[in-house]
Amino acid sequence: MAAAVGVASGADVPSKLKLYSYFRSSCSFRVRIALNLKGLEYEYVPVNLLKGEQFGAEFSKVNPINYVPALADGDFVISDSFAILMYLEEKYPQHHPLLPSDLRKRAINYQAANIVSSSIQPLQNLYVLKFIEEKVGPSEPLAWVQYHIGRGFSALEKVLADHAGKYATGDEVCLADVFLAPQIYAAVKRFNVDMSQYPILSKLHEAYSEIPAFHDAMPENQPDAPEPQA
Amino acid sequence: MDMDTHNQSSCSWRVRFALNLKGISYEYKAVDLRKEEQYTAEFEKLNPMYFVPVLVDGDTMVSDSFAILLYLEEKYPQKALLPRDLRLKALNLQAASIISSSVQPLQMLNLLKYIEEKAGPEERLSWARYVIERGFQALEKLLENVATRYATGDEVCLADVFLAPQIGASTLRFQIDMVKFPTLRRIHESYKTLPEYTASLPESQPDATI
Numbered sequence: 001m002a003a004a005v006g007v008a009s010g011a012d013v014p015s016k017l018k019l020y021s022y023f024r025s026s027c028s029f030r031v032r033i034a035l036n037l038k039g040l041e042y043e044y045v046p047v048n049l050l051k052g053e054q055f056g057a058e059f060s061k062v063n064p065i066n067y068v069p070a071l072a073d074g075d076f077v078i079s080d081s082f083a084i085l086m087y088l089e090e091k092y093p094q095h096h097p098l099l100p101s102d103l104r105k106r107a108i109n110y111q112a113a114n115i116v117s118s119s120i121q122p123l124q125n126l127y128v129l130k131f132i133e134e135k136v137g138p139s140e141p142l143a144w145v146q147y148h149i150g151r152g153f154s155a156l157e158k159v160l161a162d163h164a165g166k167y168a169t170g171d172e173v174c175l176a177d178v179f180l181a182p183q184i185y186a187a188v189k190r191f192n193v194d195m196s197q198y199p200i201l202s203k204l205h206e207a208y209s210e211i212p213a214f215h216d217a218m219p220e221n222q223p224d225a226p227e228p229q230a
Numbered sequence: 231m232d233m234d235t236h237n238q239s240s241c242s243w244r245v246r247f248a249l250n251l252k253g254i255s256y257e258y259k260a261v262d263l264r265k266e267e268q269y270t271a272e273f274e275k276l277n278p279m280y281f282v283p284v285l286v287d288g289d290t291m292v293s294d295s296f297a298i299l300l301y302l303e304e305k306y307p308q309k310a311l312l313p314r315d316l317r318l319k320a321l322n323l324q325a326a327s328i329i330s331s332s333v334q335p336l337q338m339l340n341l342l343k344y345i346e347e348k349a350g351p352e353e354r355l356s357w358a359r360y361v362i363e364r365g366f367q368a369l370e371k372l373l374e375n376v377a378t379r380y381a382t383g384d385e386v387c388l389a390d391v392f393l394a395p396q397i398g399a400s401t402l403r404f405q406i407d408m409v410k411f412p413t414l415r416r417i418h419e420s421y422k423t424l425p426e427y428t429a430s431l432p433e434s435q436p437d438a439t440i
Contacts, residue, residue: 064371065371067328079324080323080328083327087316103301106301107290107300110294110300110301111294111297114296114330115279117330118294122331122336135345151279155277155278158278
């Protein structure tokens with residue numbers, strides 16, 4: 001079930017981007033933020049990860065490696081949120097660049113992004129949590145996730161201490177923010193992390209909630225989000 | 231340029247391989263992970279995640295291997311590791327990310343120790359193999375129609391920098407049967423002919439134990 005978002009018009013408009021996404025996927029959330037920031041129209045195609053739709057015949061034809069999110073740009077399909085973001089960054093350089101020109105600031109952005117994408121988010125992935133629940137016990141996954149988030153967040157507080165301004169690495173929204181926002185959101189909404197120990201990240205969480213591009217990308221605002229309980 | 235590192239760390243291995251490919255010399259500063267030297271206050275200043283490698287380039291300090299590699303690529307463009315072609319570049323970044331996000335973090339030592347403690351040594355091995363094979367299946371599909379001598383063509387690129395240590399470490403530590411992954415197996419054989427690769431091997435490092 002595809003939901004169109006926005007309408008393309010005009011003779012020279014390139015074929016529309018398609019984003020294969022799951023509303024609650026942190027990695028999909030990153031790409032949605034970036035597309036919104038860059039003002040890029042896209043068609044939202046939901047893939048239900050809980051139901052295993054990423055392994056279905058239809059999606060496998062689109063993306064043989066079954067990863068979500070995936071971005072289709074015409075006949076070219078890219079998986080992995082970081083690869084997608086760097087692709088968009090280079091293909092649409094006039095559209096809200098996410099990387100500063102200063103090399104050191106870029107490095108800080110890459111570091112913060114990778115703390116999230118390698119040291120936190122993978123440890124809270126669905127199949128990891130299922131494995132821990134099965135093999136260790138039902139109360140274990142939450143303690144596990146909170147531990148890894150805590151470790152990553154403590155490190156981020158130190159990494160960003162000398163660089164944060166209005167946003168993670170200064171006064172402009174950058175790549176680090178695109179990775180941080182969904183991770184902080186998950187920590188707060190899904191995993192009951194006590195944010196009082198993380199003043200910089202807490203402040204960023206507030207700042208992100210005021211940016212339309214971030215707000216529109218939130219899980220509850222996606223076409224495949226379930227109806228809120230009455 | 232200094233690198234704080236440990237010979238067994240596959241993330242450090244990535245950076246060693248890249249530095250060799252780019253012909254950049256560096257001072258190797260060993261951090262003994264077995265003695266938990268990464269948890270000292272001194273090392274924390276270098277990397278508050280307590281991970282190696284950390285690169286110190288003049289007064290610029292970069293931790294996290296992916297961030298280091300992108301920094302090196304931008305600062306030292308000789309022997310480029312990312313193709314100019316947008317699609318090939320995207321393929322390289324995907325391969326790198328599959329390893330750095332979906333594979334390596336889920337078979338790190340402290341994680342495997344946790345699984346062994348809570349669920350036993352057999353679970354530890356079966357988990358590591360599951361994670362690696364899942365990632366290798368994705369990589370095999372991603373690269374099978376693009377790889378020639380190396381992952382994305384005839385030049386060694388970023389994907390290779392991530393693949394070489396991952397395949398090297400996985401086959402050794404977890405006895406992964408590479409017959410199932412013919413493309414990965416083939417390109418791994420190509421790496422072995424490169425002096426830059428041989429010089430990056432764990433056993434070739436100053437802190438390798440005999």
